[in-house]
Amino acid sequence: MQFANVLAFPSAEDQHVIQTAVETFLYTQTGKTREVMLKTIRAVLDRYGITKFGFADYMVYATREPRWSIIKAKHIIQGDNCPGCGDRIYNFKSAIRILSIEEHLRRHYVSYGCRCGRVFGKWEPAI
Numbered sequence: 001m002q003f004a005n006v007l008a009f010p011s012a013e014d015q016h017v018i019q020t021a022v023e024t025f026l027y028t029q030t031g032k033t034r035e036v037m038l039k040t041i042r043a044v045l046d047r048y049g050i051t052k053f054g055f056a057d058y059m060v061y062a063t064r065e066p067r068w069s070i071i072k073a074k075h076i077i078q079g080d081n082c083p084g085c086g087d088r089i090y091n092f093k094s095a096i097r098i099l100s101i102e103e104h105l106r107r108h109y110v111s112y113g114c115r116c117g118r119v120f121g122k123w124e125p126a127i
Contacts, residue, residue: 010053014044018053018060022071026113029097041069057119058099058111070100073111073121084118 010018021040025033041060045053051062059072080089087095095115102109104126111121 010044010048010050014047015053015055018044019055022058022113022119023117026097026115026117026119029095029115038069039067041071042067045069071111071113071119072100072102072109073119075118075120077120077122082112082114082116082118083120084114085116087114087116089122 018041021037025037042062045051045060045062053060054074057074059074061070061072062068063070075083077083081087082089082096085095089096089112096112097114099111099113099119101111107123107125109121110124111119113119
């Protein structure tokens with residue numbers, strides 16, 4: 001007789017691992033921490049055999065490509081500023097980075113993350 005290995009859905013510790021990976025990338029904003037963040041998210045999702053999981057400000061999803069994930073913001077803004085600190089999205093030295101882009105025919109849903117820790121989305125026109 002075989003028994004399944006049933007894990008809590010995901011544990012508080014694993015949820016914290018995902019959140020810490022996101023916060024670390026938003027604070028450091030380096031290519032390496034982005035890669036680690038996306039692979040960490042995917043590893044946790046794979047551990048529980050799930051393809052998505054939600055947090056207060058964002059959802060994390062497994063991609064079709066192995067070992068990668070995406071982040072999609074829940075909070076949609078209308079203007080051009082971070083709802084947390086007010087920094088502008090489009091400044092050259094902005095503290096805001098693109099987390100993911102969901103492409104649609106006439107417009108795209110862009111998920112942004114700011115160094116202040118906020119994750120938010122905005123509908124942008126397709127060019």
